[in-house]
Amino acid sequence: KTRIFSGVKPTGHLTLGNYLGAMRRWADEDQHRADALFCVVDLHALTVEHDPARVRRLSRQAATLLLAVGLDPERCTVFVQSQVAEHARLSYLMECTATDGEMRRMIQYKEKAAGERARGGSVRLSLLTYPALMAADILAYGTHEVPVGEDQAQHLELTRDLAVRFNQRYGPTFVVPKATHPQVAARVMDLTDPTSKMGKSNGTTAGIVYLLDEADVVRKKVMRAVTDAGRDVVYDRAERPGVANLLDVLAACTGGEPAELAGAYTSYGALKKDTAEAVVELLRPVRERHAELAADGGYVDSVLRAGADRAREMARPRVDAAYRAVGLLPG
Ligand code: AQP
Numbered sequence: 001k002t003r004i005f006s007g008v009k010p011t012g013h014l015t016l017g018n019y020l021g022a023m024r025r026w027a028d029e030d031q032h033r034a035d036a037l038f039c040v041v042d043l044h045a046l047t048v049e050h051d052p053a054r055v056r057r058l059s060r061q062a063a064t065l066l067l068a069v070g071l072d073p074e075r076c077t078v079f080v081q082s083q084v085a086e087h088a089r090l091s092y093l094m095e096c097t098a099t100d101g102e103m104r105r106m107i108q109y110k111e112k113a114a115g116e117r118a119r120g121g122s123v124r125l126s127l128l129t130y131p132a133l134m135a136a137d138i139l140a141y142g143t144h145e146v147p148v149g150e151d152q153a154q155h156l157e158l159t160r161d162l163a164v165r166f167n168q169r170y171g172p173t174f175v176v177p178k179a180t181h182p183q184v185a186a187r188v189m190d191l192t193d194p195t196s197k198m199g200k201s202n203g204t205t206a207g208i209v210y211l212l213d214e215a216d217v218v219r220k221k222v223m224r225a226v227t228d229a230g231r232d233v234v235y236d237r238a239e240r241p242g243v244a245n246l247l248d249v250l251a252a253c254t255g256g257e258p259a260e261l262a263g264a265y266t267s268y269g270a271l272k273k274d275t276a277e278a279v280v281e282l283l284r285p286v287r288e289r290h291a292e293l294a295a296d297g298g299y300v301d302s303v304l305r306a307g308a309d310r311a312r313e314m315a316r317p318r319v320d321a322a323y324r325a326v327g328l329l330p331g
Contacts, residue, residue: 003175004030005143007039007081010058011048012200014065016209016279017188019286020252021149025182027070030147036076037141037311038066043081043088044134047127048116048201064300065211068290077314079307081137086315090136093322095129097162097169103128107154135159139174140315146179150186151197153179170325173318185252191225194241212287215280222246222276233265243268246275253278 006026008018030036040062045055059080066078081087103109109130113123126133138146138159146156156179163174188198192207202208207225209218228240235258237244247258250271254261265271293300324330 002034002144003142004034004036004145004147005039005138005141005177006030006037006147007041007137008062008066009041009044009200010055010062011045011050012058013210013212014062015188015198015200015211016249016283017149017198018200019069019211019283020185020188020249021151021182022147023066023069025147025180026066026076030145031071031076034145037143037314038071038076038078039081039137039311040066040079041081041134041137044130047124047130048112049121060297060300061212061294063304064290064293065286067293067300067303068286069211070289073303073307077307077310078303079311080304083304083308084311084315086140086312086319087133087136090140090315090319090322091129091133093166093326094132094135094139094162096326097166098132098135098158100128102158102161103131106131106158108151131155131158132162135162138177139163140319141311142175142318143177144175146177148179148181149188150181153181166322166325170322173322173325182252184258185248188249189241189245191221191245194226194245209279209283211283212290213283215284218280218283219276222279223272225272227268227272231268233262233268233271235259235262243271246271250275250278253282 006022008014008023026036026038040059042055042059045058063078063080067073071078109128112127116123116127134155135158139162148156156177160176160178163176167173190196190198190202190207191209192204198208200208206221209221213221225242225246227242230240233243234240235244235247244258247261250256251258251261320330
């Protein structure tokens with residue numbers, strides 16, 4: 001059976017980008033057609049300056065949202081990365097497989113390192129080695145497919161390279177996984193700066209729709225989205241990134257096709273209004289379900305415990321095999 005793995009990082013409140021780029025497919029498609037694991041990748045949240053209490057809170061919130069968007073613990077495995085030691089164990093072997101040049105070439109590293117420096121901070125070594133841990137997350141489970149937004153494509157390519165290299169050096173150990181991206185809205189852009197990605201830890205929040213934003217807040221953010229010079233509604237990601245982003249979001253919410261939808265509008269105002277309502281309707285059930293689940297914290301904790309137990313069992317044999325393959329004595 002196809003094995004699927006993916007995750008979210010608790011560095012901020014989850015966004016519409018996380019949902020449209022990844023989580024929605026996990027719930028609506030992936031868990032139904034494959035043996036799937038979904039993870040709150042909390043170790044990755046420690047790669048930038050963090051507040052322990054906030055990470056703890058955001059991890060629980062992210063796990064609750066995974067269930068709120070429809071992941072069913074009877075169908076798939078939902079867990080928290082740090083509760084399964086195999087991830088960190090295998091990460092070290094990935095660091096011994098990758099080169100420092102490969103890590104330094106990663107766009108996310110360059111951008112986030114520049115951000116840390118601009119804020120006068122220092123860059124944690126783990127920010128550089130992040131893709132080794134991410135490769136371990138994926139490879140530990142014999143994953144075939146990794147459903148992610150487009151921003152993760154480069155990390156996935158590196159994961160593939162590491163799997164191939166490890167297998168060549170030490171014998172067949174890992175499945176070589178491939179990324180899958182959604183057809184529409186694989187890269188949702190910030191509403192106030194449509195040339196940069198809508199990211200949960202972006203400095204300004206006006207252009208980011210969070211999954212738990214109240215309906216009126218969502219409306220306000222979408223209505224204030226930056227549009228482009230010109231008045232006609234056309235789908236052109238390069239020349240009209242603001243309008244194209246709204247069309248992408250509207251298409252993703254309504255199941256339409258962005259270029260076709262453009263033809264139905266003669267003003268930016270009407271496009272924004274429909275997009276705002278479509279997003280509000282899309283997120284309404286998620287917010288309602290989140291409130292129900294959050295009221296019963298014991299349930300989420302029990303799902304995570306069972307999920308971690310299952311994940312550990314799935315990962316251990318392959319990680320043990322990798323340890324033996326590189327020459328370490330069996331425990
Ligand atoms: N704007 C986006 N459009 C489409 N997909 C997106 N994803 C993230 N942002 C967008 C996808 O969501 C999944 C989980 O992302 P992540 O938690 O691993 O974090 P990230 O990719 O680094 O994105 P963020 O939300 O911007 O976090 P920060 O700001 O902390 O870096 C992934 O599949 C991702 O592709």
